[in-house]
Amino acid sequence: MLTTYTVENGHLAMREGVREPEALRKAVWVDLMQPSRDEEAAVQDALHVEIPTREEMQEIESSSRLYREGDTLVLTANFLYGVETGEFSSTPISFVLTGNSLVTVRYATPKAFPVFAARCAKSPGLLTGGDAVMLHLFEQIVDRLADILERIGADMDRASQGAFRRGKPGEVTLGERDLKEALLTLGQVGEVTTRASETLLGLNRILTFVGAEKAMAIRKENQGAIKTLVRDVRSLVEHANFLNNKATFLLDAVLGIINVEQTNIIKTFTVVSVALMPPTLIASIYGMNFAHMPELNSTFGYPIALALMIASAVVPVWYFKRKGWL
Template identity: 80%
Template structure:
Protein backbone atom coordinates (compact mmCIF):
# COMPACT_ATOMS: atom_id res chain seq x y z
CA UNK A 1 0.00 0.00 0.00
CA UNK A 2 1.26 3.47 -0.90
CA UNK A 3 0.40 6.38 1.42
CA UNK A 4 1.51 9.98 0.98
CA UNK A 5 1.67 12.72 3.63
CA UNK A 6 1.63 16.40 2.67
CA UNK A 7 0.96 19.62 4.59
CA UNK A 8 -1.72 21.68 2.85
CA UNK A 9 -3.03 24.96 4.33
CA UNK A 10 -1.56 24.08 7.71
CA UNK A 11 -3.23 20.65 7.85
CA UNK A 12 -1.89 17.17 7.20
CA UNK A 13 -3.24 15.61 4.01
CA UNK A 14 -3.04 11.80 3.93
CA UNK A 15 -3.78 10.00 0.68
CA UNK A 16 -3.70 6.30 -0.18
CA UNK A 17 -3.05 4.57 -3.50
CA UNK A 18 -1.59 7.68 -5.16
CA UNK A 19 -0.30 7.11 -8.70
CA UNK A 20 -0.07 10.66 -10.05
CA UNK A 21 3.59 11.64 -10.52
CA UNK A 22 2.97 15.30 -9.59
CA UNK A 23 1.22 14.31 -6.35
CA UNK A 24 4.10 11.99 -5.47
CA UNK A 25 6.62 14.77 -6.05
CA UNK A 26 4.66 17.12 -3.76
CA UNK A 27 4.56 14.56 -0.92
CA UNK A 28 6.89 15.08 2.04
CA UNK A 29 6.57 11.48 3.27
CA UNK A 30 5.78 8.46 1.11
CA UNK A 31 5.12 5.30 3.12
CA UNK A 32 5.29 2.02 1.19
CA UNK A 33 3.79 -0.88 3.17
CA UNK A 34 4.24 -4.20 1.37
CA UNK A 35 4.46 -2.31 -1.93
CA UNK A 36 3.51 -3.85 -5.24
CA UNK A 37 5.76 -3.60 -8.29
CA UNK A 38 3.41 -1.00 -9.72
CA UNK A 39 3.73 1.19 -6.64
CA UNK A 40 7.51 0.85 -6.58
CA UNK A 41 7.75 1.81 -10.26
CA UNK A 42 5.44 4.80 -9.74
CA UNK A 43 7.64 6.19 -6.94
CA UNK A 44 10.84 5.51 -8.87
CA UNK A 45 9.54 7.21 -12.00
CA UNK A 46 8.19 10.25 -10.14
CA UNK A 47 11.25 10.89 -7.95
CA UNK A 48 14.01 9.40 -10.06
CA UNK A 49 15.33 7.11 -7.29
CA UNK A 50 15.74 3.37 -6.77
CA UNK A 51 13.49 1.86 -4.11
CA UNK A 52 15.24 -1.02 -2.27
CA UNK A 53 13.70 -4.42 -2.90
CA UNK A 54 12.84 -6.80 -0.08
CA UNK A 55 15.85 -8.97 -0.90
CA UNK A 56 18.18 -5.95 -0.80
CA UNK A 57 16.71 -4.86 2.55
CA UNK A 58 17.57 -8.25 4.08
CA UNK A 59 21.27 -8.05 3.27
CA UNK A 60 23.36 -7.76 6.43
CA UNK A 61 26.56 -6.06 5.26
CA UNK A 62 26.79 -2.43 6.28
CA UNK A 63 27.62 -1.18 2.77
CA UNK A 64 24.31 -2.58 1.49
CA UNK A 65 22.28 -1.01 4.28
CA UNK A 66 23.81 2.45 4.61
CA UNK A 67 24.89 4.25 1.46
CA UNK A 68 24.50 7.38 -0.62
CA UNK A 69 22.94 7.09 -4.05
CA UNK A 70 23.27 10.39 -5.88
CA UNK A 71 21.65 13.05 -3.71
CA UNK A 72 19.71 10.49 -1.64
CA UNK A 73 20.58 8.54 1.50
CA UNK A 74 19.42 4.94 1.80
CA UNK A 75 19.25 3.73 5.42
CA UNK A 76 18.11 0.23 6.37
CA UNK A 77 17.93 -1.46 9.78
CA UNK A 78 15.98 -4.18 11.57
CA UNK A 79 13.19 -2.98 13.85
CA UNK A 80 11.28 -4.75 16.62
CA UNK A 81 7.53 -5.14 16.07
CA UNK A 82 4.65 -6.99 17.73
CA UNK A 83 5.99 -6.64 21.29
CA UNK A 84 2.50 -5.84 22.63
CA UNK A 85 0.75 -8.84 21.08
CA UNK A 86 3.44 -11.39 21.97
CA UNK A 87 3.84 -12.22 18.28
CA UNK A 88 7.05 -10.21 18.16
CA UNK A 89 9.76 -10.28 15.55
CA UNK A 90 12.24 -8.14 13.64
CA UNK A 91 11.62 -6.62 10.23
CA UNK A 92 13.93 -4.61 7.96
CA UNK A 93 12.75 -1.07 7.17
CA UNK A 94 14.41 1.21 4.63
CA UNK A 95 14.44 5.01 4.84
CA UNK A 96 15.24 6.77 1.57
CA UNK A 97 15.93 10.44 2.27
CA UNK A 98 15.91 12.78 -0.71
CA UNK A 99 16.24 16.54 -0.87
CA UNK A 100 12.46 16.96 -0.77
CA UNK A 101 10.93 13.85 0.78
CA UNK A 102 11.31 10.73 2.88
CA UNK A 103 10.34 7.32 1.49
CA UNK A 104 9.89 4.44 3.93
CA UNK A 105 9.72 0.86 2.68
CA UNK A 106 8.48 -1.76 5.13
CA UNK A 107 6.72 -5.12 5.30
CA UNK A 108 5.46 -4.92 8.89
CA UNK A 109 4.06 -2.18 11.11
CA UNK A 110 5.94 -1.38 14.32
CA UNK A 111 3.66 0.49 16.72
CA UNK A 112 5.80 3.63 16.43
CA UNK A 113 4.49 4.20 12.89
CA UNK A 114 0.74 4.55 13.67
CA UNK A 115 1.57 6.50 16.84
CA UNK A 116 3.75 8.91 14.85
CA UNK A 117 1.02 9.27 12.20
CA UNK A 118 -1.45 10.26 14.93
CA UNK A 119 1.05 12.83 16.24
CA UNK A 120 1.41 14.29 12.76
CA UNK A 121 -2.35 14.77 12.57
CA UNK A 122 -2.15 16.97 15.68
CA UNK A 123 1.17 18.64 14.80
CA UNK A 124 1.59 18.99 11.01
CA UNK A 125 4.89 20.81 11.64
CA UNK A 126 6.46 17.38 12.13
CA UNK A 127 6.03 16.87 8.38
CA UNK A 128 7.74 20.11 7.40
CA UNK A 129 10.53 18.32 5.48
CA UNK A 130 11.79 14.85 4.69
CA UNK A 131 14.65 14.98 7.19
CA UNK A 132 12.30 16.31 9.90
CA UNK A 133 9.91 13.40 9.29
CA UNK A 134 12.77 10.90 9.49
CA UNK A 135 14.26 12.31 12.70
CA UNK A 136 10.90 12.69 14.46
CA UNK A 137 9.98 9.17 13.40
CA UNK A 138 13.25 7.92 14.88
CA UNK A 139 12.37 9.81 18.09
CA UNK A 140 9.07 7.92 18.23
CA UNK A 141 10.85 4.61 17.66
CA UNK A 142 13.35 5.36 20.44
CA UNK A 143 10.52 6.34 22.81
CA UNK A 144 8.73 3.12 21.95
CA UNK A 145 11.85 1.06 22.64
CA UNK A 146 12.25 2.82 26.00
CA UNK A 147 8.65 1.87 26.92
CA UNK A 148 9.29 -1.75 25.92
CA UNK A 149 12.46 -1.95 28.00
CA UNK A 150 10.65 -0.43 30.99
CA UNK A 151 7.91 -3.05 30.67
CA UNK A 152 10.53 -5.79 30.41
CA UNK A 153 12.15 -4.50 33.61
CA UNK A 154 8.75 -4.74 35.37
CA UNK A 155 8.27 -8.30 34.08
CA UNK A 156 11.68 -9.30 35.42
CA UNK A 157 10.94 -7.69 38.81
CA UNK A 158 7.74 -9.70 39.01
CA UNK A 159 9.59 -12.90 38.05
CA UNK A 160 12.26 -12.14 40.66
CA UNK A 161 9.56 -11.67 43.32
CA UNK A 162 7.97 -15.02 42.42
CA UNK A 163 11.34 -16.78 42.56
CA UNK A 164 12.96 -15.38 45.70
CA UNK A 165 10.07 -14.22 47.89
CA UNK A 166 6.86 -16.07 47.11
CA UNK A 167 8.83 -19.22 46.35
CA UNK A 168 9.83 -19.55 50.00
CA UNK A 169 6.28 -19.24 51.31
CA UNK A 170 4.28 -21.13 48.67
CA UNK A 171 3.62 -24.89 48.81
CA UNK A 172 5.60 -27.19 46.55
CA UNK A 173 3.02 -27.45 43.74
CA UNK A 174 2.53 -23.68 43.55
CA UNK A 175 6.28 -23.10 43.78
CA UNK A 176 6.82 -25.38 40.79
CA UNK A 177 4.17 -23.48 38.84
CA UNK A 178 5.86 -20.16 39.73
CA UNK A 179 9.22 -21.48 38.55
CA UNK A 180 7.70 -22.60 35.25
CA UNK A 181 6.07 -19.19 34.75
CA UNK A 182 9.36 -17.48 35.60
CA UNK A 183 11.20 -19.56 33.00
CA UNK A 184 8.64 -18.67 30.31
CA UNK A 185 8.75 -14.99 31.29
CA UNK A 186 12.55 -14.89 31.21
CA UNK A 187 12.55 -16.62 27.83
CA UNK A 188 10.24 -13.97 26.38
CA UNK A 189 12.20 -11.20 28.09
CA UNK A 190 15.45 -12.47 26.61
CA UNK A 191 13.95 -12.68 23.13
CA UNK A 192 12.44 -9.19 23.21
CA UNK A 193 15.58 -7.67 24.76
CA UNK A 194 17.74 -9.26 22.08
CA UNK A 195 15.56 -7.88 19.29
CA UNK A 196 15.40 -4.46 20.98
CA UNK A 197 19.20 -4.46 21.19
CA UNK A 198 19.33 -5.32 17.48
CA UNK A 199 17.09 -2.33 16.74
CA UNK A 200 19.24 -0.04 18.88
CA UNK A 201 22.37 -1.27 17.12
CA UNK A 202 20.81 -0.50 13.73
CA UNK A 203 19.73 2.97 14.89
CA UNK A 204 23.21 3.67 16.23
CA UNK A 205 24.71 2.80 12.84
CA UNK A 206 22.15 4.99 11.06
CA UNK A 207 22.87 7.98 13.31
CA UNK A 208 26.62 7.57 12.82
CA UNK A 209 26.15 7.52 9.05
CA UNK A 210 23.70 10.45 9.05
CA UNK A 211 26.02 12.48 11.31
CA UNK A 212 28.76 12.11 8.73
CA UNK A 213 26.37 13.20 5.95
CA UNK A 214 24.32 15.73 7.90
CA UNK A 215 25.86 18.77 6.21
CA UNK A 216 24.18 17.72 2.94
CA UNK A 217 21.23 15.62 4.15
CA UNK A 218 19.91 17.33 7.29
CA UNK A 219 18.80 20.92 7.64
CA UNK A 220 20.68 23.02 10.17
CA UNK A 221 17.66 23.42 12.47
CA UNK A 222 17.30 19.62 12.71
CA UNK A 223 20.95 18.72 13.32
CA UNK A 224 20.63 19.12 17.09
CA UNK A 225 18.02 16.35 17.09
CA UNK A 226 20.63 13.89 15.88
CA UNK A 227 22.84 14.52 18.93
CA UNK A 228 19.86 14.01 21.25
CA UNK A 229 18.95 10.75 19.49
CA UNK A 230 22.54 9.49 19.73
CA UNK A 231 22.59 10.13 23.49
CA UNK A 232 19.21 8.45 23.97
CA UNK A 233 20.22 5.40 21.97
CA UNK A 234 23.47 5.02 23.91
CA UNK A 235 21.62 5.18 27.22
CA UNK A 236 19.10 2.58 26.00
CA UNK A 237 21.92 0.30 24.82
CA UNK A 238 23.44 0.42 28.31
CA UNK A 239 20.05 -0.24 29.88
CA UNK A 240 19.38 -3.15 27.50
CA UNK A 241 22.77 -4.65 28.41
CA UNK A 242 21.86 -4.33 32.09
CA UNK A 243 18.54 -6.09 31.48
CA UNK A 244 20.33 -8.86 29.57
CA UNK A 245 22.69 -9.38 32.52
CA UNK A 246 19.78 -9.39 34.96
CA UNK A 247 17.84 -11.88 32.85
CA UNK A 248 20.90 -14.16 32.71
CA UNK A 249 21.27 -13.98 36.51
CA UNK A 250 17.58 -14.78 37.09
CA UNK A 251 17.71 -17.64 34.60
CA UNK A 252 20.73 -19.12 36.38
CA UNK A 253 18.91 -18.69 39.70
CA UNK A 254 15.79 -20.49 38.44
CA UNK A 255 17.84 -23.35 37.01
CA UNK A 256 19.77 -23.55 40.30
CA UNK A 257 16.54 -23.78 42.32
CA UNK A 258 15.21 -26.46 39.98
CA UNK A 259 18.47 -28.42 40.38
CA UNK A 260 18.14 -28.18 44.17
CA UNK A 261 14.56 -29.47 43.99
CA UNK A 262 15.62 -32.36 41.78
CA UNK A 263 18.51 -33.14 44.13
CA UNK A 264 16.11 -33.31 47.08
CA UNK A 265 13.83 -35.69 45.19
CA UNK A 266 16.75 -37.92 44.21
CA UNK A 267 18.03 -37.83 47.80
CA UNK A 268 14.64 -38.96 49.11
CA UNK A 269 14.52 -41.87 46.66
CA UNK A 270 18.09 -42.82 47.64
CA UNK A 271 17.26 -42.89 51.36
CA UNK A 272 14.12 -44.95 50.75
CA UNK A 273 16.10 -47.39 48.60
CA UNK A 274 18.76 -47.78 51.29
CA UNK A 275 16.10 -48.24 54.00
CA UNK A 276 14.38 -51.00 52.01
CA UNK A 277 17.55 -52.95 51.27
CA UNK A 278 17.83 -54.79 54.68
CA UNK A 279 14.15 -55.85 54.76
CA UNK A 280 14.48 -57.05 51.19
CA UNK A 281 17.56 -59.06 52.16
CA UNK A 282 15.73 -60.68 55.08
CA UNK A 283 12.69 -61.50 52.93
CA UNK A 284 14.98 -62.97 50.27
CA UNK A 285 16.72 -65.21 52.80
CA UNK A 286 13.47 -66.62 54.15
CA UNK A 287 12.11 -66.98 50.65
CA UNK A 288 14.79 -69.53 49.70
CA UNK A 289 13.52 -73.10 49.22
CA UNK A 290 15.99 -75.03 51.38
CA UNK A 291 14.75 -78.19 53.09
CA UNK A 292 16.45 -77.52 56.44
CA UNK A 293 15.53 -74.05 57.70
CA UNK A 294 14.98 -74.28 61.49
CA UNK A 295 13.15 -70.91 61.64
CA UNK A 296 10.32 -72.36 59.53
CA UNK A 297 9.36 -74.62 62.45
CA UNK A 298 9.45 -71.90 65.09
CA UNK A 299 6.13 -70.74 66.49
CA UNK A 300 7.26 -67.13 66.46
CA UNK A 301 9.34 -67.37 63.29
CA UNK A 302 6.96 -65.38 61.13
CA UNK A 303 6.44 -62.49 63.59
CA UNK A 304 10.20 -62.45 64.22
CA UNK A 305 10.94 -62.08 60.50
CA UNK A 306 8.39 -59.25 60.21
CA UNK A 307 9.89 -57.53 63.23
CA UNK A 308 13.40 -57.79 61.81
CA UNK A 309 12.23 -56.27 58.51
CA UNK A 310 10.50 -53.38 60.28
CA UNK A 311 13.50 -52.75 62.54
CA UNK A 312 16.01 -52.82 59.70
CA UNK A 313 13.83 -50.37 57.77
CA UNK A 314 13.31 -47.95 60.66
CA UNK A 315 16.93 -47.83 61.83
CA UNK A 316 18.37 -46.42 58.53
CA UNK A 317 15.58 -43.84 58.35
CA UNK A 318 16.28 -42.77 61.95
CA UNK A 319 20.00 -42.57 61.18
CA UNK A 320 19.55 -40.44 58.05
CA UNK A 321 17.11 -38.16 59.85
CA UNK A 322 19.53 -37.67 62.71
CA UNK A 323 22.26 -36.74 60.26
CA UNK A 324 19.96 -34.15 58.67
CA UNK A 325 19.64 -35.97 55.36
CA UNK A 326 15.83 -36.09 55.62
Protein backbone atom coordinates in the same frame (compact mmCIF):
# COMPACT_ATOMS: atom_id res chain seq x y z
CA MET B 1 0.11 0.42 -0.36
CA LEU B 2 1.34 3.94 -1.10
CA THR B 3 0.48 6.73 1.35
CA THR B 4 1.54 10.37 1.02
CA TYR B 5 1.67 13.00 3.78
CA THR B 6 1.54 16.65 2.76
CA VAL B 7 0.93 19.87 4.68
CA GLU B 8 -1.70 22.04 2.99
CA ASN B 9 -2.88 25.32 4.54
CA GLY B 10 -1.45 24.31 7.91
CA HIS B 11 -3.27 20.97 7.96
CA LEU B 12 -2.11 17.43 7.28
CA ALA B 13 -3.29 15.90 4.01
CA MET B 14 -2.91 12.13 4.00
CA ARG B 15 -3.78 10.36 0.75
CA GLU B 16 -3.56 6.72 -0.29
CA GLY B 17 -2.83 5.41 -3.76
CA VAL B 18 -1.59 8.72 -5.19
CA ARG B 19 0.67 8.16 -8.20
CA GLU B 20 0.66 11.53 -9.96
CA PRO B 21 4.28 12.75 -10.22
CA GLU B 22 3.41 16.29 -9.10
CA ALA B 23 1.57 15.08 -6.00
CA LEU B 24 4.45 12.76 -5.09
CA ARG B 25 6.97 15.59 -5.44
CA LYS B 26 4.93 17.79 -3.09
CA ALA B 27 4.66 15.08 -0.44
CA VAL B 28 6.94 15.47 2.56
CA TRP B 29 6.61 11.80 3.51
CA VAL B 30 5.88 8.92 1.14
CA ASP B 31 5.19 5.68 2.98
CA LEU B 32 5.38 2.44 0.96
CA MET B 33 3.85 -0.49 2.80
CA GLN B 34 4.36 -3.78 0.90
CA PRO B 35 4.61 -1.77 -2.35
CA SER B 36 3.76 -3.19 -5.74
CA ARG B 37 6.11 -2.79 -8.66
CA ASP B 38 3.88 -0.08 -10.12
CA GLU B 39 3.99 1.92 -6.89
CA GLU B 40 7.77 1.59 -6.67
CA ALA B 41 8.11 2.70 -10.30
CA ALA B 42 5.81 5.71 -9.74
CA VAL B 43 7.87 6.93 -6.77
CA GLN B 44 11.17 6.33 -8.56
CA ASP B 45 10.06 8.24 -11.65
CA ALA B 46 8.59 11.15 -9.68
CA LEU B 47 11.45 11.63 -7.19
CA HIS B 48 14.30 10.27 -9.34
CA VAL B 49 15.48 7.89 -6.64
CA GLU B 50 16.20 4.17 -6.56
CA ILE B 51 13.86 2.31 -4.20
CA PRO B 52 15.64 -0.72 -2.61
CA THR B 53 13.99 -4.06 -3.23
CA ARG B 54 13.02 -6.40 -0.41
CA GLU B 55 16.03 -8.61 -1.19
CA GLU B 56 18.37 -5.62 -1.04
CA MET B 57 16.84 -4.53 2.28
CA GLN B 58 17.68 -7.93 3.78
CA GLU B 59 21.39 -7.64 2.99
CA ILE B 60 23.44 -7.57 6.20
CA GLU B 61 26.61 -5.77 5.08
CA SER B 62 26.76 -2.08 6.00
CA SER B 63 27.60 -0.96 2.47
CA SER B 64 24.25 -2.33 1.28
CA ARG B 65 22.28 -0.82 4.15
CA LEU B 66 23.82 2.63 4.53
CA TYR B 67 24.94 4.47 1.43
CA ARG B 68 24.70 7.72 -0.48
CA GLU B 69 23.71 8.15 -4.11
CA GLY B 70 24.31 11.73 -5.18
CA ASP B 71 22.15 13.87 -2.90
CA THR B 72 20.11 10.89 -1.66
CA LEU B 73 20.70 8.90 1.51
CA VAL B 74 19.47 5.30 1.72
CA LEU B 75 19.31 3.98 5.28
CA THR B 76 18.13 0.47 6.21
CA ALA B 77 17.89 -1.29 9.58
CA ASN B 78 15.89 -4.04 11.30
CA PHE B 79 13.06 -2.89 13.56
CA LEU B 80 11.10 -4.73 16.24
CA TYR B 81 7.35 -5.04 15.75
CA GLY B 82 4.34 -7.02 17.00
CA VAL B 83 5.19 -6.97 20.72
CA GLU B 84 1.61 -5.93 21.56
CA THR B 85 0.11 -9.08 20.01
CA GLY B 86 2.85 -11.44 21.22
CA GLU B 87 3.71 -12.34 17.61
CA PHE B 88 6.83 -10.22 17.61
CA SER B 89 9.62 -10.30 15.06
CA SER B 90 12.04 -7.99 13.25
CA THR B 91 11.57 -6.45 9.82
CA PRO B 92 13.93 -4.39 7.64
CA ILE B 93 12.77 -0.83 6.93
CA SER B 94 14.45 1.55 4.48
CA PHE B 95 14.51 5.34 4.80
CA VAL B 96 15.26 7.14 1.52
CA LEU B 97 16.00 10.82 2.22
CA THR B 98 16.05 12.95 -0.91
CA GLY B 99 15.68 16.71 -1.16
CA ASN B 100 12.70 17.75 0.93
CA SER B 101 11.05 14.31 0.93
CA LEU B 102 11.35 11.10 2.91
CA VAL B 103 10.39 7.74 1.45
CA THR B 104 9.94 4.80 3.83
CA VAL B 105 9.81 1.24 2.50
CA ARG B 106 8.53 -1.47 4.82
CA TYR B 107 6.78 -4.84 4.85
CA ALA B 108 5.43 -4.76 8.41
CA THR B 109 4.04 -2.07 10.70
CA PRO B 110 5.88 -1.26 13.93
CA LYS B 111 3.52 0.60 16.26
CA ALA B 112 5.69 3.74 16.07
CA PHE B 113 4.51 4.39 12.49
CA PRO B 114 0.73 4.71 13.10
CA VAL B 115 1.42 6.57 16.36
CA PHE B 116 3.64 9.08 14.56
CA ALA B 117 1.05 9.49 11.78
CA ALA B 118 -1.57 10.29 14.44
CA ARG B 119 0.82 12.86 16.00
CA CYS B 120 1.31 14.48 12.59
CA ALA B 121 -2.46 14.85 12.22
CA LYS B 122 -2.52 16.82 15.48
CA SER B 123 0.78 18.66 14.91
CA PRO B 124 1.43 19.20 11.18
CA GLY B 125 4.48 21.25 12.15
CA LEU B 126 6.36 17.95 12.51
CA LEU B 127 6.32 17.68 8.70
CA THR B 128 8.60 20.61 7.93
CA GLY B 129 10.82 18.51 5.71
CA GLY B 130 12.01 15.02 4.96
CA ASP B 131 14.87 15.25 7.47
CA ALA B 132 12.49 16.43 10.21
CA VAL B 133 10.08 13.57 9.48
CA MET B 134 12.88 11.01 9.66
CA LEU B 135 14.30 12.34 12.94
CA HIS B 136 10.85 12.66 14.55
CA LEU B 137 10.05 9.12 13.41
CA PHE B 138 13.28 7.91 14.99
CA GLU B 139 12.30 9.68 18.21
CA GLN B 140 8.94 7.86 18.17
CA ILE B 141 10.69 4.53 17.59
CA VAL B 142 13.08 5.19 20.49
CA ASP B 143 10.17 6.17 22.78
CA ARG B 144 8.35 3.00 21.80
CA LEU B 145 11.43 0.85 22.50
CA ALA B 146 11.79 2.53 25.90
CA ASP B 147 8.17 1.60 26.72
CA ILE B 148 8.79 -1.99 25.61
CA LEU B 149 11.91 -2.30 27.75
CA GLU B 150 10.05 -0.86 30.76
CA ARG B 151 7.28 -3.41 30.34
CA ILE B 152 9.81 -6.21 29.88
CA GLY B 153 11.55 -5.08 33.07
CA ALA B 154 8.24 -5.27 34.96
CA ASP B 155 7.57 -8.77 33.56
CA MET B 156 11.04 -9.82 34.64
CA ASP B 157 10.48 -8.49 38.17
CA ARG B 158 7.30 -10.57 38.44
CA ALA B 159 9.19 -13.62 37.18
CA SER B 160 11.93 -12.92 39.72
CA GLN B 161 9.43 -12.70 42.58
CA GLY B 162 7.80 -15.92 41.42
CA ALA B 163 11.16 -17.69 41.13
CA PHE B 164 12.26 -16.82 44.68
CA ARG B 165 8.97 -17.16 46.55
CA ARG B 166 9.53 -19.08 49.76
CA GLY B 167 7.35 -20.48 52.49
CA LYS B 168 9.29 -21.60 55.54
CA PRO B 169 12.98 -20.64 55.69
CA GLY B 170 14.95 -22.88 53.38
CA GLU B 171 11.85 -24.35 51.72
CA VAL B 172 11.19 -23.51 48.08
CA THR B 173 7.46 -23.41 47.33
CA LEU B 174 7.57 -23.38 43.55
CA GLY B 175 5.25 -25.74 41.73
CA GLU B 176 5.48 -27.10 38.21
CA ARG B 177 3.12 -24.40 36.92
CA ASP B 178 5.18 -21.63 38.54
CA LEU B 179 8.41 -22.98 37.09
CA LYS B 180 6.94 -23.32 33.61
CA GLU B 181 5.51 -19.78 33.76
CA ALA B 182 8.84 -18.36 34.93
CA LEU B 183 10.75 -20.14 32.15
CA LEU B 184 8.30 -18.96 29.45
CA THR B 185 8.42 -15.37 30.73
CA LEU B 186 12.21 -15.32 30.85
CA GLY B 187 12.43 -16.86 27.38
CA GLN B 188 10.14 -14.17 25.97
CA VAL B 189 12.07 -11.45 27.80
CA GLY B 190 15.33 -12.68 26.31
CA GLU B 191 13.88 -12.78 22.81
CA VAL B 192 12.36 -9.29 23.00
CA THR B 193 15.46 -7.69 24.53
CA THR B 194 17.64 -9.32 21.86
CA ARG B 195 15.47 -7.94 19.05
CA ALA B 196 15.24 -4.55 20.76
CA SER B 197 19.04 -4.48 20.99
CA GLU B 198 19.20 -5.30 17.28
CA THR B 199 16.88 -2.36 16.53
CA LEU B 200 18.92 -0.01 18.72
CA LEU B 201 22.15 -1.16 17.08
CA GLY B 202 20.68 -0.45 13.64
CA LEU B 203 19.47 2.98 14.76
CA ASN B 204 22.89 3.77 16.19
CA ARG B 205 24.52 2.90 12.86
CA ILE B 206 22.02 5.04 10.97
CA LEU B 207 22.54 8.03 13.29
CA THR B 208 26.33 7.69 13.04
CA PHE B 209 26.10 7.64 9.24
CA VAL B 210 23.65 10.56 9.16
CA GLY B 211 25.88 12.48 11.58
CA ALA B 212 28.75 12.15 9.12
CA GLU B 213 26.51 13.34 6.26
CA LYS B 214 24.50 15.92 8.21
CA ALA B 215 26.02 18.91 6.43
CA MET B 216 24.41 17.67 3.23
CA ALA B 217 21.31 15.82 4.43
CA ILE B 218 20.13 17.52 7.64
CA ARG B 219 19.15 21.15 7.97
CA LYS B 220 20.97 23.11 10.63
CA GLU B 221 17.92 23.53 12.89
CA ASN B 222 17.49 19.74 13.04
CA GLN B 223 21.11 18.72 13.58
CA GLY B 224 20.84 19.05 17.37
CA ALA B 225 18.23 16.25 17.38
CA ILE B 226 20.86 13.78 16.16
CA LYS B 227 22.96 14.17 19.32
CA THR B 228 19.88 13.73 21.51
CA LEU B 229 18.87 10.60 19.63
CA VAL B 230 22.39 9.14 19.86
CA ARG B 231 22.41 9.75 23.62
CA ASP B 232 18.97 8.16 24.07
CA VAL B 233 19.86 5.15 21.92
CA ARG B 234 23.07 4.49 23.85
CA SER B 235 21.27 4.68 27.19
CA LEU B 236 18.65 2.20 25.95
CA VAL B 237 21.38 -0.13 24.67
CA GLU B 238 22.89 -0.16 28.15
CA HIS B 239 19.48 -0.80 29.71
CA ALA B 240 18.74 -3.62 27.23
CA ASN B 241 22.10 -5.23 28.04
CA PHE B 242 21.28 -4.97 31.76
CA LEU B 243 17.91 -6.66 31.21
CA ASN B 244 19.56 -9.36 29.12
CA ASN B 245 22.11 -10.09 31.84
CA LYS B 246 19.38 -10.10 34.47
CA ALA B 247 17.27 -12.51 32.39
CA THR B 248 20.28 -14.82 32.04
CA PHE B 249 20.85 -14.75 35.81
CA LEU B 250 17.19 -15.46 36.59
CA LEU B 251 17.11 -18.26 34.03
CA ASP B 252 20.13 -19.87 35.68
CA ALA B 253 18.47 -19.43 39.09
CA VAL B 254 15.21 -21.06 37.96
CA LEU B 255 17.09 -23.94 36.35
CA GLY B 256 19.05 -24.30 39.62
CA ILE B 257 15.79 -24.54 41.58
CA ILE B 258 14.54 -27.20 39.15
CA ASN B 259 17.78 -29.15 39.64
CA VAL B 260 17.42 -28.90 43.44
CA GLU B 261 13.85 -30.21 43.32
CA GLN B 262 14.86 -33.05 40.99
CA THR B 263 17.76 -33.88 43.32
CA ASN B 264 15.36 -34.01 46.29
CA ILE B 265 13.08 -36.39 44.40
CA ILE B 266 15.97 -38.65 43.46
CA LYS B 267 17.27 -38.53 47.07
CA THR B 268 13.88 -39.60 48.39
CA PHE B 269 13.77 -42.59 46.06
CA THR B 270 17.34 -43.50 47.02
CA VAL B 271 16.58 -43.39 50.76
CA VAL B 272 13.45 -45.49 50.30
CA SER B 273 15.43 -48.05 48.30
CA VAL B 274 18.22 -48.23 50.88
CA ALA B 275 15.74 -48.46 53.79
CA LEU B 276 13.90 -51.38 52.17
CA MET B 277 17.01 -53.39 51.34
CA PRO B 278 17.60 -54.88 54.87
CA PRO B 279 13.95 -55.96 55.34
CA THR B 280 14.08 -57.51 51.88
CA LEU B 281 17.23 -59.37 52.86
CA ILE B 282 15.63 -60.70 56.05
CA ALA B 283 12.45 -61.71 54.22
CA SER B 284 14.56 -63.47 51.60
CA ILE B 285 16.48 -65.44 54.24
CA TYR B 286 13.34 -66.66 55.99
CA GLY B 287 11.74 -67.44 52.68
CA MET B 288 14.32 -70.14 51.98
CA ASN B 289 13.06 -73.74 52.11
CA PHE B 290 15.73 -75.27 54.36
CA ALA B 291 14.77 -78.12 56.71
CA HIS B 292 16.87 -76.96 59.67
CA MET B 293 16.04 -73.33 60.54
CA PRO B 294 15.73 -72.95 64.38
CA GLU B 295 13.41 -69.94 64.18
CA LEU B 296 10.78 -71.90 62.26
CA ASN B 297 10.03 -74.01 65.37
CA SER B 298 10.12 -71.05 67.77
CA THR B 299 6.85 -69.63 69.13
CA PHE B 300 8.17 -66.10 68.76
CA GLY B 301 9.94 -66.65 65.42
CA TYR B 302 7.39 -64.76 63.32
CA PRO B 303 7.16 -61.60 65.49
CA ILE B 304 10.96 -61.60 65.90
CA ALA B 305 11.37 -61.67 62.10
CA LEU B 306 8.88 -58.79 61.71
CA ALA B 307 10.67 -56.80 64.43
CA LEU B 308 14.01 -57.35 62.71
CA MET B 309 12.61 -56.11 59.39
CA ILE B 310 11.13 -52.98 60.97
CA ALA B 311 14.32 -52.26 62.90
CA SER B 312 16.46 -52.77 59.81
CA ALA B 313 14.33 -50.19 57.96
CA VAL B 314 14.20 -47.63 60.80
CA VAL B 315 17.92 -47.71 61.66
CA PRO B 316 19.14 -46.50 58.18
CA VAL B 317 16.57 -43.67 58.17
CA TRP B 318 17.67 -42.61 61.68
CA TYR B 319 21.31 -42.73 60.59
CA PHE B 320 20.67 -40.62 57.49
CA LYS B 321 18.85 -37.97 59.55
CA ARG B 322 21.65 -37.89 62.09
CA LYS B 323 24.16 -37.30 59.31
CA GLY B 324 21.98 -34.52 57.87
CA TRP B 325 21.35 -36.32 54.59
CA LEU B 326 17.57 -35.98 54.99
